[in-house]
Amino acid sequence: MKKPPFHKSVHFTIKGLMWILKTERNFQIHIFGLLINLFLIVFLSLSKMETALIIFCCFFVLVTEALNTCVEKICDYIQPEFDSRIGIIKDLAGGAVMLATISSVCVGALIYWPYLRLLF
Numbered sequence: 001m002k003k004p005p006f007h008k009s010v011h012f013t014i015k016g017l018m019w020i021l022k023t024e025r026n027f028q029i030h031i032f033g034l035l036i037n038l039f040l041i042v043f044l045s046l047s048k049m050e051t052a053l054i055i056f057c058c059f060f061v062l063v064t065e066a067l068n069t070c071v072e073k074i075c076d077y078i079q080p081e082f083d084s085r086i087g088i089i090k091d092l093a094g095g096a097v098m099l100a101t102i103s104s105v106c107v108g109a110l111i112y113w114p115y116l117r118l119l120f
């Protein structure tokens, strides 16, 4: 198959992201989390390093959620019926999102705690 030109590849990628944004509830929740973090970054005037870490963590979770959705879609395509092997593959992909979320919450707590302690 002929490789599409660069601008077409970008278009397909954006199409994929718009699809997951419209259809996947968990991805929407993580986007909401990103927006809250962007607000806090501005509101608390975080340093460059803190901002970089927070943004990296938010996108780390979004990336794992997108990959988890890919795994789920592939599984549903190749095996729509109940299959314990498919179950463990899906559970593992979901586990990856959970690990990314736990590590991101830890980083967020370490960064935000000193600011929030001063506010309250």
Ligand SMILES: Nc1ncnc2c1ncn2[C@@H]1O[C@H](COP(=O)(O)OP(=O)(O)OP(=O)(O)O)[C@@H](O)[C@H]1O
Binding pocket: 026, 068, 072, 079, 080, 081, 082, 083, 084, 085, 086, 087, 088, 090, 091, 094
């Ligand atoms: N074909 C299947 N065979 C066996 N177990 C399955 C199958 N499909 C789903 N499961 C089980 O149900 C769980 C949820 O799967 P589902 O495809 O509904 O994901 P989901 O609810 O959209 O998950 P997420 O919240 O991560 O997006 C899986 O983690 C797995 O344990």
